[in-house]
Amino acid sequence: AQTVTQSQPEMSVQEAETVTLSCTYDTSESDYYLFWYKQPPSRQMILVIRQEAYKQQNATENRFSVNFQKAAKSFSLKISDSQLGDAAMYFCAYSHSGTYKYIFGTGTRLKVLA
Amino acid sequence: EAGVTQFPSHSVIEKGQTVTLRCDPISGHDNLYWYRRVMGKEIKFLLHFVKESKQDESGMPNNRFLAERTGGTYSTLKVQPAELEDSGVYFCASSQGATTQYFGPGTRLLVL
Numbered sequence: 001a002q003t004v005t006q007s008q009p010e011m012s013v014q015e016a017e018t019v020t021l022s023c024t025y026d027t028s029e030s031d032y033y034l035f036w037y038k039q040p041p042s043r044q045m046i047l048v049i050r051q052e053a054y055k056q057q058n059a060t061e062n063r064f065s066v067n068f069q070k071a072a073k074s075f076s077l078k079i080s081d082s083q084l085g086d087a088a089m090y091f092c093a094y095s096h097s098g099t100y101k102y103i104f105g106t107g108t109r110l111k112v113l114a
Numbered sequence: 115e116a117g118v119t120q121f122p123s124h125s126v127i128e129k130g131q132t133v134t135l136r137c138d139p140i141s142g143h144d145n146l147y148w149y150r151r152v153m154g155k156e157i158k159f160l161l162h163f164v165k166e167s168k169q170d171e172s173g174m175p176n177n178r179f180l181a182e183r184t185g186g187t188y189s190t191l192k193v194q195p196a197e198l199e200d201s202g203v204y205f206c207a208s209s210q211g212a213t214t215q216y217f218g219p220g221t222r223l224l225v226l
Contacts (some may be wrong), residue, residue: 004156033213044117045205045217091157100145100212101170104157 002027004094006105013082014113020067021077021108023092031097034068034075040088048090051075053097079110087112116140118218120206126224132194135221139188139208145169146189147215148181152202163189196225 003026013019025034032053039045051059051068058066063080079086092105119138127133139146148160160179161171165186174181178197183189193200201224207215 035214037217042219044219047214047216050214093157095213097212099170100162100209101147101159101173102149102157102215103159104149106154106156 002029002094002096002103004092004103004105006090006092006108008108009106010109010111012111012113013079013086015082015084017082018078018080019082019110021079021090021092021110023075023077023105025073025075025092025094025103027073027094027096029096033095033097034066035093035095035102036064036066036075036077037091037093038086038088039091040085045091049077082112084112084114086110118206118208118216120204120218120221122221123219124222124224126226127196128226129198130195132192133196133223135191135193135204135206135223137189137191137206137218139206140216143208143210143216144186145209145212145215146183147207147209148189148191149173149205149207150202151205151220152199157205160191193223196223198225201225 005024034051036048038048067076089107091107093102121136146163151157159173162169163183180192203220205220207217209215
């Protein structure tokens with residue numbers, strides 16, 4: 001069975017600094033998607049970034065980028081120039097191509113310090 | 115474009131009572147999903163609708179949970195009778211295809 005592990009329940013970062021959130025997963029499949037979602041306090045969970053497993057290039061979205069290591073089954077999220085609005089719960093998720101359901105990690109709460 | 119909406123945002127009920135959660139997906143999205151997060155744990159898949167049909171309900175915990183999707187539009191998730199372990203945040207999501215899902219804000223359910 002596929003699993004997703006986020007080993008950091010909580011992280012803190014100083015405003016304008018860079019932080020990396022860890023995510024590892026376990027699967028025997030070769031074709032899948034990985035996601036990072038962000039849920040600010042009392043607000044909607046929104047997609048931060050998506051990575052297709054067949055793509056070697058790491059996905060980037062403005063200040064957000066991933067380090068996708070397929071062989072190591074690692075999918076970390078790097079947030080550059082952290083802003084107060086980045087404070088949220090971050091969830092890593094996996095989805096096997098051909099199925100629809102997501103498998104989530106337990107989340108990492110990110111605090112941004114002014 | 116309106117996002118996924120869920121109602122109510124919070125619900126507090128006593129053990130043995132019934133609660134119905136509602137989800138309105140993004141217009142035009144055939145796929146609708148329910149997930150649940152129990153405090154401190156991972157978000158777990160409950161079920162998946164394609165239009166009005168249940169495509170995958172492998173995550174439904176037991177027969178106290180009943181999900182419906184009337185006419186392929188909004189969906190309801192009924193818990194009857196509620197137990198203490200049903201407490202958590204229930205998320206609804208929708209998608210057009212098989213990849214990116216768009217989530218609602220969740221319903222926080224507390225069973226006392």
